[in-house]
Amino acid sequence: MSANGVRPARAHASVDNLRTYLLAAARQAPDRPAVIQAAGSGLETVTYGELERRTDRIAEQLDALGLDVGDRVILEADTDADTVATFLACATVGLAFVPASPEAPDERLLTIIESAEPALHLQSLQGKRDCVPDSVGTARFGPDGLVVERAPEPRVRRRRAVTPIDTAYITFTSGTTGRPKGCVMPHRGIIAFLRGAAAEELITHEDRVASTAPFQFDFSLFDIGFTLSHGATLVPVPRARLNWPRRFLGHLNDAGVTQVDAVPSVWRPVVQHESEMLSDLGDSGTLRRIVFSGEAFPMDELRTMQKLLPKVAFTNGYGATETMAASITPVPNPLPEGVERLSIGHAVAGAEWTLVGPDGAIVDGPGVLGEIYLRTPSLFSGYWNDPEATRACVVPDPLDTASGRVVFKTGDLASMGEDGELYFHGRADSQVQIRGNRVELGEIELRVNQFDGVTGAVALVLPRADGDPQLHAFVTTADGAEPDTKELVAFCRAALPAYMIPQGVHTVGEFPLTPNGKVDRAKLSALVAS
Numbered sequence: 001m002s003a004n005g006v007r008p009a010r011a012h013a014s015v016d017n018l019r020t021y022l023l024a025a026a027r028q029a030p031d032r033p034a035v036i037q038a039a040g041s042g043l044e045t046v047t048y049g050e051l052e053r054r055t056d057r058i059a060e061q062l063d064a065l066g067l068d069v070g071d072r073v074i075l076e077a078d079t080d081a082d083t084v085a086t087f088l089a090c091a092t093v094g095l096a097f098v099p100a101s102p103e104a105p106d107e108r109l110l111t112i113i114e115s116a117e118p119a120l121h122l123q124s125l126q127g128k129r130d131c132v133p134d135s136v137g138t139a140r141f142g143p144d145g146l147v148v149e150r151a152p153e154p155r156v157r158r159r160r161a162v163t164p165i166d167t168a169y170i171t172f173t174s175g176t177t178g179r180p181k182g183c184v185m186p187h188r189g190i191i192a193f194l195r196g197a198a199a200e201e202l203i204t205h206e207d208r209v210a211s212t213a214p215f216q217f218d219f220s221l222f223d224i225g226f227t228l229s230h231g232a233t234l235v236p237v238p239r240a241r242l243n244w245p246r247r248f249l250g251h252l253n254d255a256g257v258t259q260v261d262a263v264p265s266v267w268r269p270v271v272q273h274e275s276e277m278l279s280d281l282g283d284s285g286t287l288r289r290i291v292f293s294g295e296a297f298p299m300d301e302l303r304t305m306q307k308l309l310p311k312v313a314f315t316n317g318y319g320a321t322e323t324m325a326a327s328i329t330p331v332p333n334p335l336p337e338g339v340e341r342l343s344i345g346h347a348v349a350g351a352e353w354t355l356v357g358p359d360g361a362i363v364d365g366p367g368v369l370g371e372i373y374l375r376t377p378s379l380f381s382g383y384w385n386d387p388e389a390t391r392a393c394v395v396p397d398p399l400d401t402a403s404g405r406v407v408f409k410t411g412d413l414a415s416m417g418e419d420g421e422l423y424f425h426g427r428a429d430s431q432v433q434i435r436g437n438r439v440e441l442g443e444i445e446l447r448v449n450q451f452d453g454v455t456g457a458v459a460l461v462l463p464r465a466d467g468d469p470q471l472h473a474f475v476t477t478a479d480g481a482e483p484d485t486k487e488l489v490a491f492c493r494a495a496l497p498a499y500m501i502p503q504g505v506h507t508v509g510e511f512p513l514t515p516n517g518k519v520d521r522a523k524l525s526a527l528v529a530s
């Protein structure tokens with residue numbers, strides 16, 4: 001028995017701790033399903049009571065290893081009940097977990113280990129990783145708890161209590177500089193965003209939320225947190241089922257999924273190969289909502305989805321890992337004609353954003369582009385061991401610089417609509433100047449997408465040998481055939497200024513994706529360089 005009840009003497013039920021916040025629902029109804037997951041070719045259910053038991057077992061084992069609050073633990077896993085129990089156990093004893101993908105190459109994991117200096121590497125019983133350096137302890141987690149292979153070196157424990165500003169997790173994103181940046185998220189940060197998101201009242205405890213993002217992408221942490229904090233049921237979709245549209249839809253159907261959280265690219269092969277089955281899933285009345293995030297949903301693909309799923313609600317989740325996210329906005333179904341840009345609405349409850357124009361002036365009217373600055377309690381603690389990168393985006397509140405309050409400088413551009421809602425206009429650093437003119441890549445993509453036969457378009461600026469920036473358009477087409485470049489360029493000339501006309505048009509079978517399922521622009525650029 002510890003000072004605050006049966007749990008290991010760390011997490012305090014009285015203040016914000018991720019474990020306490022996510023298992024609160026378990027108090028009332030331990031027999032409710034917390035996770036419905038793939039088991040062999042079928043499904044198995046893990047109740048909230050069972051999840052809490054597994055959490056406490058692993059927390060006690062971690063507590064016995066003598067680690068200190070704030071020590072890092074690599075959690076290499078795919079989302080399932082044991083992964084959730086392990087990350088709740090880390091939260092209970094104040095260990096910062098670093099989610100890693102079992103599919104990440106060894107050198108990527110070793111780069112993260114070099115930066116985060118974890119005490120322990122955890123993988124599932126089936127995990128295959130064996131490149132962990134001797135300086136790091138190793139253990140495996142499963143339904144019966146941890147199996148320690150190499151105990152971590154003993155640490156001096158200086159902290160016993162876990163406070164809301166202690167680190168819940170550190171997600172490493174591949175920084176543009178190539179060196180991965182670790183987003184350090186405190187308990188109070190993720191809880192603040194989950195609370196703001198809960199105010200949208202998207203789900204109740206009866207919902208079953210399918211999670212498709214890889215565990216190292218914080219979209220998956222949102223899925224887990226959002227679902228459990230409502231006492232709802234999490235339905236992880238394993239990659240083996242996600243990559244086959246038929247199996248994916250079958251899994252959603254069998255598990256009685258009511259909401260699917262996924263990046264836009266997840267739906268491309270489903271619409272292409274199993275539109276009938278998708279439409280039936282929507283007609284069944286079980287699937288009620290699709291939440292997407294990560295990048296703008298291409299408008300024609302979204303319209304196609306809405307035609308197949310007229311009864312399903314669509315929700316646009318926007319935001320960055322540094323604040324977990326920022327807004328959750330309903331998308332009209334069907335989208336009114338002529339709407340060519342999705343709204344990212346207003347910041348979630350508890351947060352607010354401000355648009356700052358290029359001249360530093362506050363933008364407070366429609367039609368002017370500005371950078372989004374987000375004032376939010378879900379702000380991260382900073383980038384791991386990188387105060388300079390942190391200072392560049394955690395800045396004084398532009399509306400109140402004397403206050404000492406800091407806000408997140410998002411690097412995203414947006415314009416404001418009639419009642420203050422925002423429209424995303426791309427990354428500030430992807431705004432390019434061509435012959436002195438600001439070029440909006442999104443506008444070029446929009447126009448190219450309207451060309452007959454084009455099913456997807458990505459515009460990029462690539463430096464030419466003489467340094468002069470060159471505009472390139474990459475397209476996918478309905479039948480994979482190359483569009484007539486001269487006609488496509490003429491089609492662009494009819495609507496875009498001369499400096500926005502793509503000089504190169506490249507047809508690709510499908511767009512390369514990042515591990516998080518976003519269009520991989522770096523890989524597209526490499527196609528031209530080669």
Ligand SMILES: Nc1ncnc2c1ncn2[C@@H]1O[C@H](COS(=O)(=O)NC(=O)C[C@H](N)c2cccc(Br)c2)[C@@H](O)[C@H]1O
Pocket residue numbers: 173218219220222292293294295296297316317318319320321322324325326327328410412424426427
């Ligand atoms: N809905 C959009 N329309 C357009 N552009 C988007 C959207 N969502 C992002 N982005 C872009 O992606 C950037 C950020 O990338 S990120 O750090 O990897 N995070 C993410 O993608 C996901 C994000 N943390 C997240 C996590 C959980 C729930 C939600 Br709800 C959102 C943003 O700064 C935007 O540029």
